[in-house]
Structures are given as C-alpha cells and as structure tokens.
Amino acid sequence: MQKSVSIKEISEQAGVSIATVSRVINKNGRYSKETEERVLRVIAENNYQPNLVAKGLRVKHMKNVGILVPDIKNEFFTKLIYEIERNLFAAGYETFVCNTDEDEAIERHHVQMMQMQRVCGLVFISGTAHELTAQVPTVLIDRISTDPAFGGCMITSDNVEGGYLATRELLEQGARRILFMTSSKQVSCYEERYAGYCKALKEFGLPDTERRIATLDVLNYEGAKAKMKELLAAGSDVDGVFAGSDWLALGCYKALCEYGRRIPEDVRIAGYDDISITAFNAIPITTVHQQVDEMGRLVAERLIAAMKGEKPDGNPIRVPVYLVPRKSTRG
Amino acid sequence: MQKSVSIKEISEQAGVSIATVSRVINKNGRYSKETEERVLRVIAENNYQPNLVAKGLRVKHMKNVGILVPDIKNEFFTKLIYEIERNLFAAGYETFVCNTDEDEAIERHHVQMMQMQRVCGLVFISGTAHELTAQVPTVLIDRISTDPAFGGCMITSDNVEGGYLATRELLEQGARRILFMTSSKQVSCYEERYAGYCKALKEFGLPDTERRIATLDVLNYEGAKAKMKELLAAGSDVDGVFAGSDWLALGCYKALCEYGRRIPEDVRIAGYDDISITAFNAIPITTVHQQVDEMGRLVAERLIAAMKGEKPDGNPIRVPVYLVPRKSTRG
DNA sequence: CTGTTAGCGCGTTCAC
DNA sequence: GTGAACGCGCTAACAG
Numbered sequence: 001m002q003k004s005v006s007i008k009e010i011s012e013q014a015g016v017s018i019a020t021v022s023r024v025i026n027k028n029g030r031y032s033k034e035t036e037e038r039v040l041r042v043i044a045e046n047n048y049q050p051n052l053v054a055k056g057l058r059v060k061h062m063k064n065v066g067i068l069v070p071d072i073k074n075e076f077f078t079k080l081i082y083e084i085e086r087n088l089f090a091a092g093y094e095t096f097v098c099n100t101d102e103d104e105a106i107e108r109h110h111v112q113m114m115q116m117q118r119v120c121g122l123v124f125i126s127g128t129a130h131e132l133t134a135q136v137p138t139v140l141i142d143r144i145s146t147d148p149a150f151g152g153c154m155i156t157s158d159n160v161e162g163g164y165l166a167t168r169e170l171l172e173q174g175a176r177r178i179l180f181m182t183s184s185k186q187v188s189c190y191e192e193r194y195a196g197y198c199k200a201l202k203e204f205g206l207p208d209t210e211r212r213i214a215t216l217d218v219l220n221y222e223g224a225k226a227k228m229k230e231l232l233a234a235g236s237d238v239d240g241v242f243a244g245s246d247w248l249a250l251g252c253y254k255a256l257c258e259y260g261r262r263i264p265e266d267v268r269i270a271g272y273d274d275i276s277i278t279a280f281n282a283i284p285i286t287t288v289h290q291q292v293d294e295m296g297r298l299v300a301e302r303l304i305a306a307m308k309g310e311k312p313d314g315n316p317i318r319v320p321v322y323l324v325p326r327k328s329t330r331g
Numbered sequence: 332m333q334k335s336v337s338i339k340e341i342s343e344q345a346g347v348s349i350a351t352v353s354r355v356i357n358k359n360g361r362y363s364k365e366t367e368e369r370v371l372r373v374i375a376e377n378n379y380q381p382n383l384v385a386k387g388l389r390v391k392h393m394k395n396v397g398i399l400v401p402d403i404k405n406e407f408f409t410k411l412i413y414e415i416e417r418n419l420f421a422a423g424y425e426t427f428v429c430n431t432d433e434d435e436a437i438e439r440h441h442v443q444m445m446q447m448q449r450v451c452g453l454v455f456i457s458g459t460a461h462e463l464t465a466q467v468p469t470v471l472i473d474r475i476s477t478d479p480a481f482g483g484c485m486i487t488s489d490n491v492e493g494g495y496l497a498t499r500e501l502l503e504q505g506a507r508r509i510l511f512m513t514s515s516k517q518v519s520c521y522e523e524r525y526a527g528y529c530k531a532l533k534e535f536g537l538p539d540t541e542r543r544i545a546t547l548d549v550l551n552y553e554g555a556k557a558k559m560k561e562l563l564a565a566g567s568d569v570d571g572v573f574a575g576s577d578w579l580a581l582g583c584y585k586a587l588c589e590y591g592r593r594i595p596e597d598v599r600i601a602g603y604d605d606i607s608i609t610a611f612n613a614i615p616i617t618t619v620h621q622q623v624d625e626m627g628r629l630v631a632e633r634l635i636a637a638m639k640g641e642k643p644d645g646n647p648i649r650v651p652v653y654l655v656p657r658k659s660t661r662g
Numbered sequence: 663c664t665g666t667t668a669g670c671g672c673g674t675t676c677a678c
Numbered sequence: 679g680t681g682a683a684c685g686c687g688c689t690a691a692c693a694g
Binding site: 049050051052053054056057062072075078079081082085086089094095096097099106112114115117118250276280282 | 380381382383384385387388393395403404406409410412413416417420425426427428429430437441443444445446447448449581607608611612613
C-alpha cells in the first residue's frame with residue numbers, strides 16, 4: 001500500500017541501531033550530537049515518516065481524539081469543533097469528527113469504533129443523556145452525565161441564565177403567552193434553558209399554568225416550522241416564542257410569517273446560540289450568545305490535562321452567556 | 332490505559348487458538364459451526380473489542396480516511412463533509428476532519444500526519460493548488476491537480492457554467508459594470524467561475540476591458556466586506572457584483588448597504604454555493620446552487636472504489652449546477 | 663552514549 | 679477444521 005521506509009532501514013543507512021534512531025526521533029536524549037545529525041540527515045534523505053500505527057500499538061494509544069456531535073451542519077457545533085480542533089492540533093493531536101444525527105445507535109457505534117481505534121480522548125457535544133461509559137479521558141459539552149462513576153470533565157454555558165435572559169426579554173417587551181420550544185428527548189442544556197424560562201415567568205408573576213411547551217422529535221428548522229404551523233392551525237394565541245436554539249427560532253419565524261403574524265408586533269421571538277444567520281435574517285432574531293471560542297479552548301485545555309493524568313474536580317465549568325437583543329423582540 | 336482484553340484471552344477462554352478466534356472475527360471460514368458459536372459467546376461475555384491499531388499494523392493500513400477542508404465553519408463545506416462521512420461510515424470507515432484555514436503549511440502538516448496514521452484514503456476539498464503527492468487513493472473536490480502523475484479522482488461542480496449563469500443573470504437584469512470577487516490565490520474552482528464570467532460578458536458584447544476583478548487575501552465575509560468598502564471609498568461605480576462564494580457576496584452586500592447603495596436597484600448581487608443564509612438574508616441573495624448531496628455521495632463512492640483498487644479514468648466528474656434567482660438581482 | 667532484545671495484538675502462512 | 683509460529687514497526691527496559 002505504502003512503500004514506507006522503516007526505522008530499520010534508517011538505522012542501517014545511518015550505521016546505528018534502531019534504538020538510537022528511535023531516540024533521536026522522540027528526542028529522548030542519550031545520543032551524541034553527531035549521531036543525531038547523521039540520523040536526521042538520513043531521515044530527511046529518505047523522506048522517512050514514522051509509522052504512528054506501530055507506535056500506537058506499542059504505547060497502547062493513538063494521539064487522536066474523537067468528537068461526537070449531533071449535527072455537524074449546525075454552525076454552532078461547527079465553531080465549537082473548529083476551536084477544539086485548532087487547539088488540539090497545536091498540541092499534536094488529530095481529530096475524528098463523528099456525526100451522530102441525534103441517533104443513539106449511531107453514537108454508540110462511533111464510540112465503540114473510537115475505543116477500538118485506541119483514541120486517547122473523547123469529546124461529547126450535547127446529544128441525549130443515555131449512559132456512556134468510555135474508558136478514556138472524556139469531556140462533555142452541554143451534556144450532563146447521570147452516571148455517578150463518570151470521571152470526566154463537564155463544560156457548559158450558563159443555560160439557566162440564558163433561558164432566563166431570553167424569556168425576561170420577551171416579558172419586558174410585553175409578551176405574556178410565551179411558548180418554549182424544545183427537544184422531546186432529555187437533553188440537559190434544553191432542560192436547563194427551560195428552568196430559566198420558568199424562573200423568568202415566575203419573576204413576572206405568571207402562574208405555572210401559563211407555561212407553554214412544544215416538544216420536537218425532529219430537532220431542526222424543518223421540525224420547528226412544522227410544529228409551529230401545527231400549533232397555529234390549532235388556533236394558538238402565543239405572543240412570544242423562546243426557542244431552544246436559533247434554528248428552531250427561525251423555523252417558528254417562518255411559520256409565523258406564513259400565517260400572517262407580524263414579528264415582533266404580534267409575536268416576539270428569541271433564539272439561542274447566536275449563529276450568524278440570526279443577524280442576517282430579514283427580521284434579525286434576538287438570541288443568547290454562547291462563547292464558543294472560550295468553550296472550545298476550555299475543552300481542549302481540560303482534555304489535554306485529563307490525558308496527562310490530571311483528575312477533573314467533578315464540578316461542571318460554566319461559561320457565561322449574554323443576551324443579544326435584536327428586532328424580533330424590539331420593534 | 333485500557334483494560335482491553337485481547338484475542339489471546341478470548342482464545343484461552345474458548346479453548347481454541349488465537350488463529351481460530353481471528354478467523355471467526357473476520358469471517359474467514361475454516362472453522363466449525365460449534366467453535367464459531369463458542370468463540371462468539373466468549374467474545375460477547377467479555378465485551379471484547381478488537382484492537383484496530385494492532386490490526387492496522389498487521390494489514391498496513393487503518394480503515395480511516397482524512398478529509399482536508401479549508402474552512403469547516405462554512406456551511407457549504409460542512410454539508411459536503413456530512414454527506415461524505417455518512418456514506419463512508421456506512422461502509423465501515425471513520426473520518427478525520429482536518430481544517431486547514433487555507434494555510435498551505437497546515438495542510439501539509441495534516442497530510443503528513445494522515446500518512447503516518449496510515450489512512451487508506453484522502454479527500455481534498457478546494458484549497459490552493461500547490462503540489463500534493465499522497466501515496467494513498469485520493470479524491471479531489473473542486474480542485475484540479477496540476478501534477479501529471481496524479482492518479483486520483485476529481486469531482487467538481489460545473490463551475491464555468493455556474494459563473495456564466497450568475498453573470499448572465501446580472502447582465503439580463505441590467506447590470507453592465509460587474510465586479511468579480513475572488514481569491515488572490517490560485518484556486519481552480521474560482522478560476523473556472525471567472526471563465527464563466529468572461530464568457531457571459533463576451534456574449535453580451537462587452538470588451539475585455541470591462542472586466543472588473545477584486546482579489547482577496549482573506550477569503551471570507553470580513554475580507555470581502557473590507558475590500559468592497561475600500562473600492563467604494565475609492566469611488567467604484569459598479570452596478571453588479573458576482574462573488575465567488577456566498578459569504579463573499581454577503582460581505583459585499585453589507586459594505587454596499589453601509590454606503591447607501593440600494594440592492595438591487597443600484598447594485599445587483601449574485602453569490603455561489605446556495606448556503607442557507609442567502610435565503611434568509613434581509614435581501615435574499617441570488618446564487619448558484621451546488622448539489623452537495625450528490626457530490627458527497629460521489630466522493631464516497633469513487634473513493635471506496637479507488638481503495639478497492641479500481642483505477643480512476645482521469646477525467647473530472649462534473650456535477651451540474653443551477654441558478655437560484657432571488658431579490659438581490661430582481662427587484 | 664549505544665546496541666540487543668522483548669513484546670504490543672493481530673493476521674497469516676504452513677503444517678497437521 | 680485447527681494450531682504453532684512468525685513478523686508488521688516501534689518503544690522501552692536492560693546491559694554495556
């Protein structure tokens with residue numbers, strides 16, 4: 001398959017043992033300046049590329065990490081991946097990107113493959129809360145482990161605060177019949193945003209009976225649009241929508257437009273994530289900004305620390321969020 | 332690192348040799364029905380997971396492919412990756428995603444890493460045209476190899492036609508002083524789109540002197556916006572813009588708006604790719620649709636064929652494009 | 663400073 | 679139908 005020259009041929013050409021070659025490659029010391037130069041020269045001449053697979057077998061792991069993501073087509077996740085990969089690459093790691101399409105079976109399959117590949121770390125982004133028991137250092141983003149044995153690290157944005165900020169904005173601008181649109185599955189970040197929603201309603205003196213929830217099996221633009229249309233067809237009188245993500249907000253926006261509702265006069269809308277499209281939309285969408293750069297940086301930092309043997313302290317790291325008010329809530 | 336039980340322990344527990352275990356795992360035949368059942372049972376009991384690294388060392392390659400992409404944050408590339416990964420995963424391959432940030436040095440580094448990892452295939456998406464000599468089956472998307480020795484497969488959308496369609500649309504709607512915005516680097520897909528632009532101008536009887544070109548070092552929204560502002564500040568009188576990609580079109584759009592130009596009355600704009608945001612933009616942007624699904628499917632198909640030993644015929648595969656007319660060109 | 667050697671876990675001849 | 683034995687390319691003792 002590959003004509004790959006091996007460490008053995010290098011050692012022969014350089015007139016040293018393979019052990020010495022290995023040492024200079026890994027800069028493990030215990031060789032003279034001259035031998036180093038000679039070996040390096042032979043390596044360059046032959047365009048020698050160490051076989052990382054053989055090395056991996058020997059040291060029992062590859063310097064690779066797997067990232068499991070529910071939807072790689074979503075800019076929010078993409079920016080996260082970008083930042084994680086950038087930081088890990090700088091530290092010498094390559095990255096598997098595993099798209100799960102929110103499918104538990106696919107996720108399991110990927111996780112198993114990653115383990116058989118002997119990756120040295122795993123990152124889970126959002127997704128459903130089923131048990132996952134990886135035996136490699138793991139970092140969770142916007143995902144809470146219910147497993148008491150989970151020894152990894154958790155990084156999440158301040159979802160409760162975010163849900164609160166978005167809902168309060170809707171309330172302050174006059175909305176009172178506010179719909180919260182979320183996943184039908186148990187996803188921690190959405191549950192936390194819901195808690196923030198409830199907190200804001202309570203603060204404005206609205207009883208629990210005023211909570212309005214729509215759950216989606218298909219957690220994307222299409223699903224949100226279809227659900228919103230369904231509600232409108234059934235005579236929904238909501239005057240505010242807090243969607244669990246920006247794409248859901250856009251789906252609601254489109255459905256409401258098609259039903260002749262004016263945004264924000266008739267219905268005010270707030271989303272979550274602050275992806276680019278919300279700012280470019282015909283009626284720019286109010287949203288909650290997540291600091292993806294900082295989150296991605298933290299993920300790489302914590303993961304690298306964990307792979308070096310450091311034990312995470314078990315407390316989730318919360319990254320602050322802030323509201324980005326736009327026209328969809330403020331005429 | 333991992334407590335991984337090995338094929339050896341399985342063989343002991345099942346009372347057979349490791350050779351037999353290997354045979355049933357790989358379904359190589361030459362074992363009885365009973366031994367198969369017994370081995371399979373022991374494997375299940377121990378939750379045995381084959382060590383793909385050891386296997387890889389033995390068979391001299393991993394069942395992984397590397398995808399090199401210039402900008403993973405761009406929805407166009409992301410959709411391509413999604414489709415490629417989905418198809419490859421179905422065939423049992425895992426995928427490395429390598430973001431190059433349009434940086435040649437980073438790309439080289441990734442390619443080298445991929446080869447040291449012994450991936451069995453490589454996919455290059457767009458990017459600059461420097462020489463690349465990978466010794467594994469390779470598929471190029473929207474990127475032409477100048478190396479006569481290149482034995483891989485090339486898949487590209489019909490860029491000349493796309494450039495022609497976009498420019499003709501601008502001309503038909505009345506624009507005459509049309510700017511083509513592109514990369515300052517040599518990127519085949521942009522060069523082809525430029526050829527289409529020239530073809531359309533010629534068809535409308537405009538002399539070569541009427542060609543207007545703006546090249547970008549920073550090939551994204553920010554870069555395009557800055558360049559357009561620069562041109563406007565210098566007194567540009569363009570009444571049409573054909574941008575090499577949608578993000579560039581959006582950058583131009585924003586700059587033109589800030590300078591008080593009305594779209595499409597004063598300046599008509601067309602982009603390329605048909606990413607979601609163009610449809611949601613305040614003034615929806617006319618664009619050229621690329622069939623990413625079909626392209627991704629083809630990439631996986633051709634790559635798998637190549638990895639099985641089939642020789643590509645050397646001719647680039649051209650996927651058709653079509654114009655999506657929107658308000659930015661048609662009041 | 664340097665070389666020899668023993669595996670890492672697996673697939674694959676080659677005998678039986 | 680089954681097993682023993684070798685080696686893929688490399689690292690890490692260990693001996694010198």
